[in-house]
Amino acid sequence: xxxxxxxxxxxxxxxxxxxxxxxxxxxxxxxxxxxxxxxxxxxxxxxxxxxxxxxxxxxxxxxxxxxxxxxxxxxxxxxxxxxxxxxxxxxxxxxxxxxxxxxxxxxxxxxxxxxxxxxxxxxxxxxxxxxxxxxxxxxxxxxxxxxxxxxxxxxxxxxxxxxxxxxxxxxxxxxxxxxxxxxxxxxxxxxxxxxxxxxxxxxxxxxxxxxxxxxxxxxxxxxxxxxxxxxxxxxxxxxxxxxxxxxxxxxxxxxxxxxxxxxxxxxxxxxxxxxxxxxxxxxxxxxxxxxxxxxxxxxxxxxxxxxxxxxxxxxxxxxxxxxxxxxxxxxxxxxxxxxxxxxxxxxxxxxxxxxxxxxxxxxxxxxxxxxxxxxxxxxxxxxxxxxxxxxxxxxxxxxxxxxxxxxxxxxxxxx
Amino acid sequence: xxxxxxxxxxxxxxxxxxxxxxxxxxxxxxxxxxxxxxxxxxxxxxxxxxxxxxxxxxxxxxxxxxxxxxxxxxxxxxxxxxxxxxxxxxxxxxxxxxxxxxxxxxxxxxxxxxxxxxxxxxxxxxxxxxxxxxxxxxxxxxxxxxxxxxxxxxxxxxxxxxxxxxxxxxxxxxxxxxxxxxxxxxxxxxxxxxxxxxxxxxxxxxxxxxxxxxxxxxxxxxxxxxxxxxxxxxxxxxxxxxxxxxxxxxxxxxxxxxxxxxxxxxxxxxxxxxxxxxxxxxxxxxxxxxxxxxxxxxxxxxxxxxxxxxxxxxxxxxxxxxxxxxxxxxxxxxxxxxxxxxxxxxxxxxxxxxxxxxxxxxxxxxxxxxxxxxxxxxxxxxxxxxxxxxxxxxxxxxxxxxxxxxxxxxxxxxxxxxxxxxxxxxxxxxxxxxxxxxxxxxxxxxxxxxxxxxxxxxxxxxxxxxxxxxxxxxxxxxxx
Numbered sequence: 001x002x003x004x005x006x007x008x009x010x011x012x013x014x015x016x017x018x019x020x021x022x023x024x025x026x027x028x029x030x031x032x033x034x035x036x037x038x039x040x041x042x043x044x045x046x047x048x049x050x051x052x053x054x055x056x057x058x059x060x061x062x063x064x065x066x067x068x069x070x071x072x073x074x075x076x077x078x079x080x081x082x083x084x085x086x087x088x089x090x091x092x093x094x095x096x097x098x099x100x101x102x103x104x105x106x107x108x109x110x111x112x113x114x115x116x117x118x119x120x121x122x123x124x125x126x127x128x129x130x131x132x133x134x135x136x137x138x139x140x141x142x143x144x145x146x147x148x149x150x151x152x153x154x155x156x157x158x159x160x161x162x163x164x165x166x167x168x169x170x171x172x173x174x175x176x177x178x179x180x181x182x183x184x185x186x187x188x189x190x191x192x193x194x195x196x197x198x199x200x201x202x203x204x205x206x207x208x209x210x211x212x213x214x215x216x217x218x219x220x221x222x223x224x225x226x227x228x229x230x231x232x233x234x235x236x237x238x239x240x241x242x243x244x245x246x247x248x249x250x251x252x253x254x255x256x257x258x259x260x261x262x263x264x265x266x267x268x269x270x271x272x273x274x275x276x277x278x279x280x281x282x283x284x285x286x287x288x289x290x291x292x293x294x295x296x297x298x299x300x301x302x303x304x305x306x307x308x309x310x311x312x313x314x315x316x317x318x319x320x321x322x323x324x325x326x327x328x329x330x331x332x333x334x335x336x337x338x339x340x341x342x343x344x345x346x347x348x349x350x351x352x353x354x355x356x357x358x359x360x361x362x363x364x365x366x367x368x369x370x371x372x373x374x375x376x377x378x379x380x381x382x383x384x385x386x387x388x389x390x391x392x393x394x395x396x397x398x399x400x401x402x403x404x405x406x407x408x409x410x411x412x413x414x415x
Numbered sequence: 416x417x418x419x420x421x422x423x424x425x426x427x428x429x430x431x432x433x434x435x436x437x438x439x440x441x442x443x444x445x446x447x448x449x450x451x452x453x454x455x456x457x458x459x460x461x462x463x464x465x466x467x468x469x470x471x472x473x474x475x476x477x478x479x480x481x482x483x484x485x486x487x488x489x490x491x492x493x494x495x496x497x498x499x500x501x502x503x504x505x506x507x508x509x510x511x512x513x514x515x516x517x518x519x520x521x522x523x524x525x526x527x528x529x530x531x532x533x534x535x536x537x538x539x540x541x542x543x544x545x546x547x548x549x550x551x552x553x554x555x556x557x558x559x560x561x562x563x564x565x566x567x568x569x570x571x572x573x574x575x576x577x578x579x580x581x582x583x584x585x586x587x588x589x590x591x592x593x594x595x596x597x598x599x600x601x602x603x604x605x606x607x608x609x610x611x612x613x614x615x616x617x618x619x620x621x622x623x624x625x626x627x628x629x630x631x632x633x634x635x636x637x638x639x640x641x642x643x644x645x646x647x648x649x650x651x652x653x654x655x656x657x658x659x660x661x662x663x664x665x666x667x668x669x670x671x672x673x674x675x676x677x678x679x680x681x682x683x684x685x686x687x688x689x690x691x692x693x694x695x696x697x698x699x700x701x702x703x704x705x706x707x708x709x710x711x712x713x714x715x716x717x718x719x720x721x722x723x724x725x726x727x728x729x730x731x732x733x734x735x736x737x738x739x740x741x742x743x744x745x746x747x748x749x750x751x752x753x754x755x756x757x758x759x760x761x762x763x764x765x766x767x768x769x770x771x772x773x774x775x776x777x778x779x780x781x782x783x784x785x786x787x788x789x790x791x792x793x794x795x796x797x798x799x800x801x802x803x804x805x806x807x808x809x810x811x812x813x814x815x816x817x818x819x820x821x822x823x824x825x826x827x828x829x830x831x832x833x834x835x836x837x838x839x840x841x842x843x844x845x846x847x848x849x850x851x852x853x854x855x856x857x858x859x860x861x862x863x864x865x866x867x868x869x870x871x872x873x874x875x876x877x878x879x880x881x882x883x884x885x886x887x888x889x890x891x892x893x894x895x
Contacts, residue, residue: 362830
C-alpha cells in the first residue's frame with residue numbers, strides 16, 4: 001500500500017498549486033498515515049469495527065489518486081422533490097456545484113481554504129489520510145444574525161466514473177452569532193466498493209443553531225467513514241440526526257465540544273440494517289464548562305446477520321458543574337445472526353452533575369405481538385407496526401417539521 | 416514535625432496499622448526459575464506442580480504488563496521483590512491452636528479475630544493466612560465429617576492431588592494475562608475448598624488475609640470446587656499493616672460450580688490505602704473468575720472494596736452450564752488519592768443463563784473510581800438475560816467517577832438491560848438528616864449506607880455489620 005500511497009500522493013500534489021509549507025504539512029500527514037495504517041481492532045475506538053480488516057476483505061488494495069481536472073455531469077434526478085433547498089453537489093469527491101439560490105448572497109460567504117490546510121485536532125489515522133489527499137476545501141460562513149431561509153442539502157454522489165478507490169472530502173462551516181443552518185447530507189452511490197472518508201468541521205458561535213441530518217438510505221457497497229467535529233459557544237445548539245442504513249459499512253463519529261455555558265448538543269440515530277451490514281456510531285460529548293446539556297438516543301433494528309455498534313461517551317470536565325447528560329441506546333435483534341454491541345461510557349470529574357445512560361437489546365416483545373394479533377393483525381403486520389413505532393420515537397426527535405416529514409417519507413415510517 | 420511524630424500520626428489514622436516482628440524465611444530477591452524451584456521445594460510439592468509453575472513462568476516471560484487501565488502506577492520492578500516469605504516458627508506446623516506462636520495470635524487479636532473464641536462462638540471455621548502461609552485451620556474435624564475439604568492449598572496439593580490437578584488452572588489457565596500468570600508461577604498459599612456432592616456447608620468459611628513482611632508480594636491462590644448439588648458461602652477479608660512502599664498483591668481466585676451447585680463469595684477488602692497524600696498503599700491486582708460448569712449452577716460475587724491504593728479487579732462469571740446464574744454485587748469506595756478500576760465480566764455461553772450486576776461506586780477526595788464491565792451473550796446462549804445497574808456518587812469536584820461498560824449481544828432471543836447514573840448527595844437529603852440532629856458526617860454515612868444497601872444486604876450477617884462500619888470509616892474526613 002505504501003508505494004501506491006506515495007505514487008498517488010505525488011500525482012495529486014502535482015495538480016495542486018500549493019505553497020511549499022502546505023505540501024510539507026500534507027507530506028507529514030501522509031507519513032503519519034503510512035506509519036499507522038488503517039485503524040484496526042487493537043485500537044480501543046475501533047474495537048468493534050476493524051476497519052483495516054473490513055477494507056481488506058471488501059475492497060482489497062486501495063488507490064488514492066483522483067483526477068479532478070474534468071467536470072462530472074450533474075444528474076438532476078437525484079435532487080429532492082417537493083422541498084425547496086440550497087445545494088452543494090459532490091460527484092466522485094469533486095465539488096461540482098455550490099448553489100445558495102434562496103439566500104441573500106451577502107450573508108453567506110464561501111471561502112476557498114485549499115491552500116491553508118488546517119489539521120484536525122483529535123486525529124486518528126483517517127484524518128491524516130484526509131489531510132494528505134483532500135484537494136479542495138471550502139469553508140461556508142454564515143454571517144452574524146443570518147438564518148438560512150431554506151435548508152442546505154449536500155448531495156454525495158458516486159458513480160462508475162470514479163477515478164480511484166478512495167475519496168477524501170472536507171468541509172468547514174462557521175455559524176456566526178445568532179445564525180442558523182439546516183443541513184442535510186444525502187448519500188447516493190452507484191459506485192462499487194469504494195472507501196469514503198468525510199470530515200466536517202463546525203464552529204458555532206454564540207446563539208448559533210445547527211441542525212445536521214445525515215441520511216444514508218440507498219443500498220450500496222461502499223465503506224464510509226464520517227467525522228463531525230462541532231465546537232459550540234455560549235447558548236448554541238447542535239442537533240445531529242443519523243440514519244444509518246444503506247452502505248455496506250459505515251461509521252459516523254460525532255465529536256462535540258461544549259465550550260460555552262448553556263450550550264447543548266443532541267445526537268439521535270437510527271440503525272436500520274440488513275444483509276450483513278456493519279454500522280457504527282461513535283459519539284463523544286465533551287462538557288467543558290458549566291450548565292451544558294447533551295441528549296443522545298440511538299435505536300437499532302437489525303436483520304439478517306447485520307451488526308450495529310454504538311459507542312457513546314459523555315465526558316464532564318471538573319469545571320462543568322450542573323451538567324445534564326443523557327444517553328440511551330436500544331436495539332431489536334430480529335435475526336439469530338445479528339449482533340449489537342454497545343459501549344456507553346461516562347467519564348466524570350465534577351460532582352454536581354446529572355448524568356445517566358441506559359442500554360438495552362433484545363428481541364421483539366412476544367407479548368406485544370400477541371396483543372396485536374389478537375386484534376386481528378397478521379404476524380407480519382404486528383411486527384412492522386412495532387418496529388415502526390420503535391423507530392418513530394427517534395424520528396420524532398427531529399425538531400424541524402419540514403425535514404422530519406421528508407425523512408419519514410424517505411424511510412417509509414408512518415405516523 | 417519530626418519523623419517519629421509523623422509515624423505515630425499515621426498509625427493513628429490507620430486502624431489496623433501495625434506489624435508484628437517475626438523472623439522470616441525469605442526466598443532470594445528476584446524472579447527466576449531458581450526462585451520458583453525454591454518455592455516449590457520448600458512447599459514439598461510434587462513434580463507436576465513445579466511443571467505447572469515453570470510453564471506459567473515461561474509464558475510470563477513473553478507477556479507485557481498491561482497499560483490500558485485507568486489508574487496508572489509507577490513501573491514495578493519484578494526483580495526487586497521477594498516472592499516467598501514465611502514465619503520461621505512455621506517450619507514445623509503446630510498441631511493445635513495452643514501451639515501457635517503467641518505473637519501470631521496477638522496479631523489476630525488486634526485484627527479482631529481471636530481464633531479460638533471466634534471459632535467457638537461464631538461457628539466459623541477460620542483458615543487464617545499470615546504472610547502467605549496458612550497457620551491454623553479450625554473446625555477441620557467438623558467439616559471433615561461431612562466430607563468437606565477446607566485447607567491451605569499447599570496441603571491440598573499433597574493430600575488431594577487428583578482434585579487440585581484436575582481443577583487448578585481450569586478457570587484461570589497458566590496462559591492468562593500478566594498478573595494471573597505471575598501468580599500461577601509463584602503463588603505461595605491460599606485456601607482450598609471442596610464441597611462434596613449434595614452437601615450444604617454448615618458454616619461460612621472464612622479467611623483473613625494479612626500482608627506482613629515488607630517488600631513481599633502476596634500471591635494467594637484460592638480454589639473452590641462445589642460438586643453437584645452442594646452449597647458454600649466463602650468470606651474473604653483483608654487488612655494490612657501500613658507500609659511506605661507500595662506493595663503488590665496479585666491473587667488468583669478460581670471457583671468451579673458443578674450441576675446444581677452454588678457458590679457465594681464475599682469479600683471485604685480494607686488494605687492500607689496509602690496516606691492522605693497518596694503515598695504508600697497496596698496495589699490490589701486480583702484475578703477472580705468463576706465457572707458455572709454444570710447445569711443450574713450459580714456463582715455470586717459480593718465485594719466491598721474500601722482499601723488499597725489501587726484496586727484493579729474484575730470478578731467474573733463464565734456461565735457455561737444451561738440455566739446457570741451469575742451475580743455481582745459491588746461497593747467500591749475511594750477516598751484521598753485512592754484509585755479503583757473494578758467491575759465484572761459476565762460471559763453467557765449456555766442456554767437460559769441469567770446474570771445480574773449491581774455496582775455502587777463512591778468517590779471522595781482526589782480519588783478516581785471506574786466501573787468497567789463486560790456482558791457478552793454468545794450466539795448459542797438462547798433466552799439469556801442480563802440486568803446491569805451501576806450508580807456512582809461523587810463527593811467534591813476533585814474526584815472522578817467513570818463508567819465503561821462493554822455490551823455485546825449476539826443472540827436475538829436474549830435481553831440485556833443496562834442502566835447507569837452519576838450524581839451527588841442532594842442538599843435536601845443532607846438538610847433533612849441534619850435537621851434531625853445528625854452531624855454532617857453522620858448524615859453522609861447514613862445516606863451512603865442507604866445508597867449501598869442493595870449490596871450490603873447480600874453479605875452474610877457477620878460481614879454486613881463490619882462492612883457497614885467500614886463504609887462510614889472510609890468516608891471520614893470527606894465532608895465539609
